[in-house]
Amino acid sequence: MSSEPATAAIVAAAGRGERLGSGAPKALRLLGGLPLLAHAVRALAAAPSVDLVVVAAPPDHVERTQALLVGHHDGAALLVVAGGDSRPASVCAALAALPTTVDVVLVHDAARPLVPVTLVESVATAVRAGARAVVPGVPVVDTVKQVQGDQVVATLDRTRLRAVQTPQGFSRAVLEQAYAGTGWSATDLTDDAGLVERIGTPVAVVPGHEEAFKVTQPVDLIVAEAVLAARGVLA
Numbered sequence: 001m002s003s004e005p006a007t008a009a010i011v012a013a014a015g016r017g018e019r020l021g022s023g024a025p026k027a028l029r030l031l032g033g034l035p036l037l038a039h040a041v042r043a044l045a046a047a048p049s050v051d052l053v054v055v056a057a058p059p060d061h062v063e064r065t066q067a068l069l070v071g072h073h074d075g076a077a078l079l080v081v082a083g084g085d086s087r088p089a090s091v092c093a094a095l096a097a098l099p100t101t102v103d104v105v106l107v108h109d110a111a112r113p114l115v116p117v118t119l120v121e122s123v124a125t126a127v128r129a130g131a132r133a134v135v136p137g138v139p140v141v142d143t144v145k146q147v148q149g150d151q152v153v154a155t156l157d158r159t160r161l162r163a164v165q166t167p168q169g170f171s172r173a174v175l176e177q178a179y180a181g182t183g184w185s186a187t188d189l190t191d192d193a194g195l196v197e198r199i200g201t202p203v204a205v206v207p208g209h210e211e212a213f214k215v216t217q218p219v220d221l222i223v224a225e226a227v228l229a230a231r232g233v234l235a
């Protein structure tokens with residue numbers, strides 16, 4: 001990388017992925033013959049704005065992760081670090097490894113392997129254009145109810161809701177400030193923007209993409225295979 005201001009994409013990939021069933025860590029599960037993580041890294045590296053991809057890998061699979069990503073990060077440099085025992089701890093480990101030239105950081109879940117390159121680029125561009133924090137969001141199609149036990153307490157106005165995806169984009173200074181505080185615990189933090197909101201920084205929303213969905217349950221892998229096939233990647 002040159003000494004110009006640079007954009008890095010952190011990939012949180014250290015989860016066990018137990019909801020997907022037993023087997024390899026989720027990021028290393030195969031989709032169309034390639035690990036989920038390799039799909040995600042390919043998309044991030046292919047975005048013109050992204051100079052460096054930093055993967056937070058399962059701590060016991062760092063070397064294996066490095067080896068399997070060879071040839072899958074065209075367009076960007078690659079760094080693999082050991083992740084932590086929670087998603088925020090994994091993001092912190094990757095943040096600590098960033099070169100000083102990086103001033104814009106995207107954070108992506110390896111569990112979203114089919115994120116379109118155009119979505120990565122639109123998040124990065126919005127941060128470069130001046131937003132300090134950006135999330136991609138899609139309208140919520142189901143009616144969402146708040147419940148207590150087995151009773152409905154309220155019906156939320158879904159026109160005001162967005163399901164938020166990754167990559168989320170940040171000015172590096174804002175993301176580091178958010179993680180430097182003590183106001184987070186691994187259990188109540190499901191995304192990075194949530195932490196940035198807590199320090200009072202405005203978070204902008206850009207349109208998300210249906211193909212940036214998260215692979216969580218076994219059925220999601222079936223959908224992902226179908227999306228790959230529709231893209232013409234599989235026979």
Ligand code: C5P
Pocket residue numbers: 011012013014015016017026027056083084085086087088090091108109110111112216
């Ligand atoms: O479990 P969940 O699907 O919410 O995880 C979201 C992302 O965070 C996944 O890509 C997973 O690999 C990552 N993660 C991580 N380190 C952990 C736990 C989860 O990087 N300790």
